[in-house]
Amino acid sequence: MDELAVKLFDIQAVKFGSFTLKSGQVSPIYFDFRLIISYPAILEKVAGLLWKKCSNNATVDLICGVPYTALPIATLISVTNRVPMLLRRKEAKEYGTKKLIEGDFRPGMNCIIVEDVVTTGTSVLETAIELRKLGIEVTHAIVLLDRRQGGKENLSKHGIELSSVFHVEEIMASLEKQSKVDHKVAEEVMNFIRGNRQPILNRNPRLHVSLEERRSSCKHPIASRLFDLMMAKKSNLCVAADLPSLDEVITLAESIGPKIVVLKIHVDILEDFSLTKIRQLKEVARAHEFLIMEDRKFADIANTVQQQFHGGVYRISEWADLITAHPLPGPEMITHMFGDSSSDSRRTCGCVLILEMSTKNALTNEDYAKEAAKWGLIASDIVTGFVGQSAPNSDFPGWIQFTPGVNSSSASGDSKGQQYCSPAKAVLERGADIIIVGRGLINSQDVVATAETYRTEGWAALTQRITNP
Incomplete structure (x- = not known):
């Protein structure tokens, strides 16, 4: 040597x-x-x-x-x-x-x-x-x-x-x-x-700030509500209820509702959709205290998404607590979709931007995510958080990160390009605040027990990240 x-x-x-x-x-x-x-x-x-x-x-x-x-x-x-x-x-x-x-x-x-x-x-x-x-x-x-x-x-x-x-x-x-x-x-x-021994300058303080402190930074009531639910239920679990029947979704929600803070649905795959049934789901959400996310992934010109959000057969703005949107069309899409500052939907529904996806070879690269995060912060009175596989370099602690593709199975993904990660990896390595679990739960033999396992693992990882920065 x-x-x-x-x-x-x-x-x-x-x-x-x-x-x-x-x-x-x-x-x-x-x-x-x-x-x-x-x-x-x-x-x-x-x-x-x-x-x-x-x-x-x-x-x-x-x-x-x-x-x-x-x-x-x-x-x-x-x-x-x-x-x-x-x-x-x-x-x-x-x-x-x-x-x-x-x-x-x-x-x-x-x-x-x-x-x-x-x-x-x-x-x-x-x-x-x-x-x-x-x-x-x-x-x-x-x-x-x-x-x-x-x-x-x-x-x-x-x-x-x-x-x-x-x-x-x-x-x-x-x-x-x-x-x-x-x-x-x-x-x-x-x-x-x-x-001159020094720690890495914390590139993302959000990851290690207490939920109470982050709640005080929120600019949207839905984000504040979500932090309240997380702390009260000791859960950061969102379940992706990708089922073809709204009746099935309601049954699932009634059984796992106490374990989750968000239920994510795709309204356009429901074969039996009706406003009556969606109101039933809303009642279940109130009873078990969780939010409903419509994963619509809005991505069109402002005039079109405004009609998709407020009108049509689904009338999403009347019942969704959270919606997802691609930032690709630009910030005007979001601001016009929710209407002016007096619009009720600005306060009753929060927007979650899709910065990254969990699929292999997705085109949402690092530069795209950085630019999207910038204008998301500008519209922070509407944007409550983002979907991502990593934490963007943002100092704003009021944003909530939703990470999909969480699955505790030994498989690394499915045959259709989806990539999986464990709850601990999603939270500790990728910066997730909310873990999104889909087939790993809804296809299990005992959805209640599986939901409890994911709730426990996800919450333990989040607690570890906050208390051991």
Whole structure:
């Protein structure tokens, strides 16, 4: 290890002086491991040492390098050890596949992330988030150098074990031992490292704020009501009642109503719809205290969706507490659909924006979700939350995240492109406040017992996320 440390110093991959880091801090040491690619023998040595750090090479399905320095290292590991590699882009291209993750994989495969330097762990976490969106398991990352400034601890909170070839203390000890730096420089570096251990800046405070505090930030009465129900019932369970008969939906609601906070339906698949029956469902919702979400996924011009919402045979605005909408047509669709500020529907029904879907190869990419979240915040007096597979970078704690595709079965998805995740993964890794469970419950032998299991698991995960940030 002393030999490798000296070689890295000799090629100036380890520099001493005064360097401004990405965080804005001025550091007395800088690691420029991009230079390694010009020295094949060193690159080979680094790749070999990193591969040895894998906890169990036999169970590695995939590896993925954090762009960009780690990409050639990951490539060499892939070729040498015959382990398939995925490529993560920093941003999706505007042409071709437009994907952030390239490669051949299946949901449920596990992937080890490769990085050159870890400080707080943000870059590794960002890569893990993109992989997890696709159903890929990420529990381990390997890094050439851990600066020991909080990265290992931060990643552990997100279920990622970090293994490193070097700690910064070890590199400094080797260089001082080989007379490459004097004791004064080594001490200056170590004082800087010890004085600048830091957690990842919380990119989404919403995830760790108490429900009581978040409720006080709500700008829509339905969002406030939902927080009240969650706290009172100790539940964050939404059941997707995708059944063909409204009579069946009512029967299901009567049995599982005490366990849930939201019942999601698709009114246009109901073969026996009538306003009389929908009012019966509304009475069940009042009795058992849950909200009704009509998963209509509005996505048309404002004039059309206004008629779809208020008129037609369904008259959705008269009974739905929540509706879903695609942000694709733009913010005018939402504002005009609900009417002006005096409209009753603005207060009695909240809009849930669909930022991401749980289906494979969905076109709702990261850039789309970010832009949609921006105008959703502008219309926060109407928008109560969003459907997503990850938490958008928003500081607004009053938004509620609904995550679909929650299923405790061992299957990673169905034959139609749906991708599953467990309640714990949805809440702890993907940022869900409300877990949406469909076939995993309605097809079970005992829907009440299954609902209680999902309620317990979902609530436990949410409590853990809030109390152990």
